[in-house]
Amino acid sequence: MKKKSFFTRFYVVICLAFFYLPILVTMIFSFNSSKSLTNFTGFSLRWYEELLNNVEVYKAVYVSLSIAILATVISTVLGTITAIGLSRSRKVVRELLLNVNNFPILNPEIVTAIGLMLLFSSIGMRKGYTTMLLAHIAFCTPYVITSVYPKVRSLDPNLANAAMDLGATPYQALTKVILPMIKEGVFAGALLAFTMSFDDFVISYFVSGNGVKNISIVVYNMTKRINPTINALSTIVIVVIILVLLAANIVPHLRKKSLNRNHRRNTVIAVVLVAALCTLMIRMGITANGKHVLKVYNAGEYMDLSLLEQFEEEYNCTVVYETFESNEMMYTKLAAGETYDVLIPSDYMIERLIKEDYLQYLDWDLIPNKKNLMEDVVNKRYDPGNRYSCPYFWGTVGILYDTTVVDPEDLDDGWELLRNPKYNGDLYMYDSERDSFMIALKALGYSMNTTDFDEIDAAYEWLIEQRDTMAPIYAGDDVIDNMISGNKALAVVYSGDASYIISENEDLDYLTPSQGTNVWYDAMVITRDCSETDLAHAFINFMISEESALSNTAEVGYTPTVSSAFEEMKESDYAGISSYVPQIENPKNEIFGYQEPKVKQRYAELWTKVKAQ
Amino acid sequence: MRRPKNGGVWMILPLYLFTIVFVAGPLLYVLALSFAKANDGYGVTWAFNLENYKRILDPVYQNTFKQSFQLALTSTVLNCLIGYPFGYFMARLPEKKKKHAMIGLMLPFWVNSLIRLYGWIIILQKKGLLNHLLKSLHLIDKPLKILYSYPAVVIGMLYVLFPFMALSVYSSAEKLDWSLVEAARDLGASKTKAFWTVTFRLTLPGLLSGVILTFIPSMGLFFIADILGGNKIVLVGSLIQEQMTRGSNWPFAAALAVVLLILTTLMIMLYRKITNAKQLEGVGWE
Numbered sequence: 001m002k003k004k005s006f007f008t009r010f011y012v013v014i015c016l017a018f019f020y021l022p023i024l025v026t027m028i029f030s031f032n033s034s035k036s037l038t039n040f041t042g043f044s045l046r047w048y049e050e051l052l053n054n055v056e057v058y059k060a061v062y063v064s065l066s067i068a069i070l071a072t073v074i075s076t077v078l079g080t081i082t083a084i085g086l087s088r089s090r091k092v093v094r095e096l097l098l099n100v101n102n103f104p105i106l107n108p109e110i111v112t113a114i115g116l117m118l119l120f121s122s123i124g125m126r127k128g129y130t131t132m133l134l135a136h137i138a139f140c141t142p143y144v145i146t147s148v149y150p151k152v153r154s155l156d157p158n159l160a161n162a163a164m165d166l167g168a169t170p171y172q173a174l175t176k177v178i179l180p181m182i183k184e185g186v187f188a189g190a191l192l193a194f195t196m197s198f199d200d201f202v203i204s205y206f207v208s209g210n211g212v213k214n215i216s217i218v219v220y221n222m223t224k225r226i227n228p229t230i231n232a233l234s235t236i237v238i239v240v241i242i243l244v245l246l247a248a249n250i251v252p253h254l255r256k257k258s259l260n261r262n263h264r265r266n267t268v269i270a271v272v273l274v275a276a277l278c279t280l281m282i283r284m285g286i287t288a289n290g291k292h293v294l295k296v297y298n299a300g301e302y303m304d305l306s307l308l309e310q311f312e313e314e315y316n317c318t319v320v321y322e323t324f325e326s327n328e329m330m331y332t333k334l335a336a337g338e339t340y341d342v343l344i345p346s347d348y349m350i351e352r353l354i355k356e357d358y359l360q361y362l363d364w365d366l367i368p369n370k371k372n373l374m375e376d377v378v379n380k381r382y383d384p385g386n387r388y389s390c391p392y393f394w395g396t397v398g399i400l401y402d403t404t405v406v407d408p409e410d411l412d413d414g415w416e417l418l419r420n421p422k423y424n425g426d427l428y429m430y431d432s433e434r435d436s437f438m439i440a441l442k443a444l445g446y447s448m449n450t451t452d453f454d455e456i457d458a459a460y461e462w463l464i465e466q467r468d469t470m471a472p473i474y475a476g477d478d479v480i481d482n483m484i485s486g487n488k489a490l491a492v493v494y495s496g497d498a499s500y501i502i503s504e505n506e507d508l509d510y511l512t513p514s515q516g517t518n519v520w521y522d523a524m525v526i527t528r529d530c531s532e533t534d535l536a537h538a539f540i541n542f543m544i545s546e547e548s549a550l551s552n553t554a555e556v557g558y559t560p561t562v563s564s565a566f567e568e569m570k571e572s573d574y575a576g577i578s579s580y581v582p583q584i585e586n587p588k589n590e591i592f593g594y595q596e597p598k599v600k601q602r603y604a605e606l607w608t609k610v611k612a613q
Numbered sequence: 614m615r616r617p618k619n620g621g622v623w624m625i626l627p628l629y630l631f632t633i634v635f636v637a638g639p640l641l642y643v644l645a646l647s648f649a650k651a652n653d654g655y656g657v658t659w660a661f662n663l664e665n666y667k668r669i670l671d672p673v674y675q676n677t678f679k680q681s682f683q684l685a686l687t688s689t690v691l692n693c694l695i696g697y698p699f700g701y702f703m704a705r706l707p708e709k710k711k712k713h714a715m716i717g718l719m720l721p722f723w724v725n726s727l728i729r730l731y732g733w734i735i736i737l738q739k740k741g742l743l744n745h746l747l748k749s750l751h752l753i754d755k756p757l758k759i760l761y762s763y764p765a766v767v768i769g770m771l772y773v774l775f776p777f778m779a780l781s782v783y784s785s786a787e788k789l790d791w792s793l794v795e796a797a798r799d800l801g802a803s804k805t806k807a808f809w810t811v812t813f814r815l816t817l818p819g820l821l822s823g824v825i826l827t828f829i830p831s832m833g834l835f836f837i838a839d840i841l842g843g844n845k846i847v848l849v850g851s852l853i854q855e856q857m858t859r860g861s862n863w864p865f866a867a868a869l870a871v872v873l874l875i876l877t878t879l880m881i882m883l884y885r886k887i888t889n890a891k892q893l894e895g896v897g898w899e
Contacts, residue, residue: 008705009706019772021732022731022732022772025735025736078631101632103640107877108849110833110835111874114866118643119635119638119642199723199725219728219731220836223734223840242720328861332858478843487739597652608852
């Protein structure tokens with residue numbers, strides 16, 4: 001028998017190891033002195049320091065905690081009362097309600113999530129803290145009911161009546177008789193609600209907006225890039241949780257042993273107390289009272305974030321900074337009613353926003369730094385005369401390749417290199433419908449702005465064939481770190497990302513295919529609904545000052561629109577890196593143009609199909 | 614003294630209303646929207662049609678359902694194989710160890726699931742811990758490409774959903790009357806036979822509810838496919854997310870959600886038919 005019990009323990013321990021390994025690895029690398037997540041180069045606390053300076057994370061912790069506390073308290077009260085009420089209502093009502101309640105518990109969360117999101121948007125509620133709180137209450141309450149209801153059922157239904165006959169008021173009957181008997185269930189429900197709310201991603205992701213993010217959303221946005229601040233954050237979360245559990249288990253031991261039985265209650269109380277304390281502390285840490293707020297919406301990994309702090313200081317305001325993964329995603333959010341002041345989309349999207357009346361004219365008198373802009377980047381077809389937009393970065397799309405793996409002769413194939421079976425499984429594509437179709441159309445010799453459905457279908461076939469023979473990964477910003485660490489030999493990238501990656505990994509080089517490519521311009525625009533137009537103009541002006549542009553391009557590697565910054569970096573940090581100086585002479589190059597909705601729809605559908613395989 | 618039995622109902626009517634508005638409401642809205650038509654650019658036209666459902670019949674999307682099903686099945690089977698013994702062993706541990714194992718199981722559950730998945734990126738990447746380990750053990754010469762692949766997604770699902778399986782098996786094994794097993798042994802059943810005829814049968818409800826609790830969420834956890842699978846659409850959940858955020862085709866997303874809902878409801882009905890149980894084991898952590 002002894003042998004068996006050894007085996008049992010061994011198995012349990014192995015499983016727990018599977019459980020703790022990722023957490024342990026995360027914790028170890030939070031103390032790494034370098035950014036790498038593969039080599040431990042030495043002990044340091046720099047990521048903790050960075051975490052302390054990261055206001056976004058602060059706010060996220062505050063949102064997560066405060067929502068978890070509020071949702072736990074409210075849904076526990078709601079759920080308990082409903083459970084008690086249920087036990088006293090007619091069978092039909094009871095069965096119906098219990099079944100309705102089970103729906104969110106038993107179905108994939110995403111169904112509940114989009115349901116709530118659609119509900120909020122249909123009644124015109126602005127997405128943010130309130131919608132997130134309501135959603136959390138809505139999905140936590142069923143869990144509380146599920147834990148409390150069985151306890152209530154097991155009570156003698158005459159109990160409350162007996163108490164009242166003996167002179168108790170209904171309130172006393174509830175608090176003195178019923179609640180003490182079901183408290184186990186109530187605390188279990190509260191604990192479950194807290195866990196669910198604190199850990200939630202799917203529902204929060206869909207119902208939140210306007211800069212309100214919980215920890216999950218922030219981590220989700222950060223996972224695309226190597227970012228050891230996540231490691232630091234998770235280490236802190238784990239340590240706090242361990243402390244709470246210890247407190248819940250040890251404190252009663254120190255007091256009288258008789259209290260031992262209520263350890264679940266103690267857990268709940270400890271959790272709520274600690275959470276409340278943290279929330280308070282963080283709340284005090286965030287000082288954003290009464291200042292002007294500017295909401296900026298930009299692509300991910302596309303700005304030196306220290307510039308934001310500098311701007312906030314200089315103009316005594318708060319910048320709410322959000323990022324998107326693609327122009328299409330930005331458009332959807334905007335159309336769904338989110339409000340921003342400054343956007344930084346790409347050319348074709350700006351053209352669409354202008355056509356659909358989302359933007360307002362720029363007042364160039366308020367942007368004296370206009371004089372810094374290079375001539376090459378203004379007055380393009382997407383916005384003639386730059387009435388709406390101020391150029392931010394520009395560049396091309398090309399192929400980043402590993403010179404130690406890719407045969408130089410294959411480079412002449414241009415885009416067809418991406419279909420060379422030699423590099424099967426060694427390739428990143430961009431998860432972007434327009435860029436991917438651009439590649440296919442150019443490889444086939446068509447215009448990337450084609451509206452001819454036969455040509456579009458041919459491009460679709462090209463992409464399908466590529467997908468089936470090459471097994472590419474459709475990536476986003478994760479390409480950057482993966483190419484730096486040499487994970488794959490080929491990647492479709494924007495020239496700016498290429499410059500940054502090549503500066504970190506010298507084995508790589510950038511190819512602008514001879515069949516022509518997309519020359520793109522991203523620019524800052526001000527929305528029609530902008531409530532802080534002066535501040536928005538000041539922001540644009542600030543971003544194209546010579547100093548800002550220089551530190552911005554140094555940080556992200558994209559080609560600036562400010563000539564002095566471009567000239568300086570070309571000779572220093574990015575000297576010799578071909579992608580830094582976009583090659584735009586090829587007459588086959590094009591700029592993306594506006595797509596009619598019908599054409600757009602076609603592309604969107606086909607792209608989903610490519611990705612869905 | 615006779616009190617009307619429904620006396621309490623009026624008092625808690627607002628609570629019922631809350632449940633109906635925020636739980637049933639969204640579901641009904643999704644259902645209604647699934648019959649509407651998406652506008653070309655953005656927005657919805659309320660014209661009853663079945664186009665969205667017809668579109669699901671497109672082989673590409675059918676394939677997504679199939680793949681999603683396969684993936685859920687794989688991760689559920691693995692979960693059974695690993696989670697069943699775990700829950701079973703945990704129930705057999707001495708009382709004190711049991712508590713420790715329980716805390717051990719629940720602790721990671723409290724750490725944000727995205728943070729935990731992030732840990733897997735570190736382990737699975739090309740120059741990550743796993744490849745390092747396998748290489749130093751001379752099991753491989755070339756690093757395995759696990760990150761952004763199918764196995765990575767399976768690992769992620771297994772990891773996130775494991776506690777549900779372990780807990781439901783545990784809660785039914787805990788209730789098991791072990792004297793029954795002894796009785797079977799006394800009556801001459803071999804160890805194996807006693808396990809299959811008594812223990813396994815009696816813990817089957819726990820296992821089945823674990824299956825439901827792991828299989829159903831696996832269809833929708835798009836962020837796992839996203840973070841560990843490299844943005845490919847392999848889940849119905851990813852497809853819904855894509856249509857909601859980028860494709861801006863909300864009615865199509867709604868139709869997908871309705872089909873998903875129907876499939877999962879069928880599974881739950883089947884479960885109830887098999888086990889005759891009203892509630893799932895382990896949901897309330899009892």
